[in-house]
Amino acid sequence: MMSAAAIDPPSIGEGAPVLAFDVGGTDIKSAIFDANGIALGLRRTPTPALGDDPAAALIEELARLSDELRAQHPEVAPAALGFVVPGIVDADAGIGVFASNLGWRDAPLRALAAERLQLPIAFDHDVRSASWAEHQLGGARAHDDVVVLIIGTGIAGAILVGGEPYTAGGYAGEIGHSPIADGPVCACGARGCLEAVASAGAIARRYAAETGTTPDGARDVIARAAAGDTVAARIWDDALDALTMSLAQLTAMFAPEAIVIGGGLSRAGGALFDELRRRLAARLSFHRLPELLPAELQGDAGLIGAALRAREST
Amino acid sequence: MMSAAAIDPPSIGEGAPVLAFDVGGTDIKSAIFDANGIALGLRRTPTPALGDDPAAALIEELARLSDELRAQHPEVAPAALGFVVPGIVDADAGIGVFASNLGWRDAPLRALAAERLQLPIAFDHDVRSASWAEHQLGGARAHDDVVVLIIGTGIAGAILVGGEPYTAGGYAGEIGHSPIADGPVCACGARGCLEAVASAGAIARRYAAETGTTPDGARDVIARAAAGDTVAARIWDDALDALTMSLAQLTAMFAPEAIVIGGGLSRAGGALFDELRRRLAARLSFHRLPELLPAELQGDAGLIGAALRAREST
Structure with a gap:
């Protein structure tokens, strides 16, 4: 292949x-x-x-x-x-x-x-x-029990079980609308959805709301955090914590071999992947940690x- | 059947x-x-x-x-x-x-x-x-995409996909060791596991630790909560909130048709099932709510x- x-x-x-x-x-x-x-x-x-x-x-x-x-x-x-x-x-x-x-x-x-x-x-x-494309041709092709997460304006996911989509009548994979804690109300009407804190859209929006400065997307917020901007650092830390929480839930319940992450936020590279690996390992114990892999087809x-x-x- | x-x-x-x-x-x-x-x-x-x-x-x-x-x-x-x-x-x-x-x-x-x-x-x-027994002969027999939760001394789970066990090499279904928030350290070594707050064992243990009175199991704590004991009410409320959080995560990601609950805590009946149904519906939005059913084979x-x-x- x-x-x-x-x-x-x-x-x-x-x-x-x-x-x-x-x-x-x-x-x-x-x-x-x-x-x-x-x-x-x-x-x-x-x-x-x-x-x-x-x-x-x-x-x-x-x-x-x-x-x-x-x-x-x-x-x-x-x-x-x-x-x-x-x-x-x-x-x-x-x-x-x-x-x-x-x-x-x-x-x-x-x-x-x-x-x-x-x-x-x-x-x-x-x-x-x-x-399915990532499984056939991209970042998920080495794994049959795998979750693909797309983190962009929102957060969406899809689950493959034994190399086949697991759909639950279309309702499976709504990881962006899984509740992470007492977070803000989401556009979907629920409270504390992952997407309302950790999507690229939410990261940029929260930074603009707190500082009055519109960042050039989530990656700009991440860059500002790395450069010492404490508001940017807190917003990015919140997003990483929320993502870690959902990935930990997913790992405990579903134990995928790999989680493939695409969408705009995945272009943050090590700032995202290394941090998530570290935090996920710290949060869990005997669980089998999934490989965290970048999507390739974007x-x-x-x-x-x-x-x-x-x-x-x- | x-x-x-x-x-x-x-x-x-x-x-x-x-x-x-x-x-x-x-x-x-x-x-x-x-x-x-x-x-x-x-x-x-x-x-x-x-x-x-x-x-x-x-x-x-x-x-x-x-x-x-x-x-x-x-x-x-x-x-x-x-x-x-x-x-x-x-x-x-x-x-x-x-x-x-x-x-x-x-x-x-x-x-x-x-x-x-x-x-x-x-x-x-x-x-x-x-x-598997619940699926063949018990509470899960009407459903093929279903999660069975056993809430007793600990909390354990199992996932059926299309009527077959989904195992992930043995690592799937560890719902008791999914993190729900910044809860207490769990016996497994991780922090904030569902089991450390919401198992029957944890409910009884927490009540004994806070009051110095050893309850006759979790159902005794639930009965004390219903009779106006504010410590018991808070501990039971914490347990319900934590269970709701994990069930909401499970619903968003996996969207099972039903979640079958067994183990000692399931004998609490409506105090458990009615509360979980109410809180789960309040926590989610467009999601497909699973039926919450009692295990039958216990x-x-x-x-x-x-x-x-x-x-x-x-």
Whole structure:
């Protein structure tokens, strides 16, 4: 198996040509993967306002992007289409159960896409798709019982058991919305969610709220902490403590062989990984400590997972 | 499928006769199950001092008990023997990895038993065995993605994924040793383990330490709390908060359909289950709340699981 880590544009190896879409709240990443597995026409376009019928509007946008990609690459005849979305996703049933920033509830997205696009459709959750890509081609490929965490604007996770996604009807892996202590109220409505303290978004937001200075993202806060800024140091320490708490819970209960961490915060490198390893070891006793590994596919993991799933559907 | 809940002595239905042993730090429960699945000669005997070679000494004790049971029930010819032990257990490999109160490390218990007893041997972890019994015959039988928690002297757990034990080489399910906050140091050496605050043992111990009065177990502390004892009320409230925290973590990450709770504390009934349901719902938001169900096989679940596993090995 090859690593796609150093390859740009991403490649998924030889196989059927496929269309792939990674749908987010702010933008949609799309590409057509050719028979060599090279992503052609890779682009990021703003997610349009989806209006009163967000599921139908999304499928129309996918059809438009699909027509555009096919027109630009007439030499590639896609055999299937894969698309992934955030929120609560029942991939087995093909249903988008809920997505706070896209607006649908119990939308039969896979069936709608199949009818409109007249291709075999693969449909999945964005972070489970990313974890699948990391397992097939990236940082999680050496492990079958593994958790993939994406720490960016929010925190999302996906669990693989025996090399297969563990989904629990779409509800598993919500590590960002696991409670860590009496923390602040989260956007989801619960209190003390990990994401409200330890996401890259929360770290930057908390620093701005306390100092009146808007940092250049969480990594800027980390740099300020290293340079002696005591407010930055406390906010970063809180985030590390909260992450350690959730990783310790995960280790005690689920004992994954590895936890693969991606998203913006993972680019902090040793400042994140070395600290988490140290704190996790200090917090636990007889437990089997997981390897903490960086994700390798980074921002493309969801799209690559969608392409892999599309190929599997052919 | 029948429920064994109301049956005394426990029955596991028709099948091969088997010997079964549930080995604990203080005693060993043993029985011979006949072809009707009735437990004959069910007894609880003190675990002997195991000396310098605890694995060999345990196997000798199982041989002694086995001879005794067979002599008392010569009409039953066991086709296999099942035994379960606490600690870290690699059931696939047949290895007792570690058991703090029994003394072995990386002991090939299954192979030793097979050699000494000349029967097909099933070997498992005590609480995973109990969870298997609850899944086959007890409180967990309606669910395939389910967690079984035993809250007694300590807190132990087992996870079933798709109706099969999820083991992680024996390290999964250590919910008692998941950290809940800055709690007291646990016997395991870590800080703030759930078990150090919320086990029946911890609840009674904390009450005795604070008041100088030794309660008649955790349920006595709960009764005192209901009768207006403010110290008892605070200790019970702390325990419920800690349990809620761990159940919320488990729900966010793993989203089991149900959490089945057994052990001494589960006999507190509504004082435990109603409070946990209320607090868990208040702590979470969009998550899928698990059903909280009482274990049905209670103290016999480990032994029944050992018998079921022994039958599966024939």
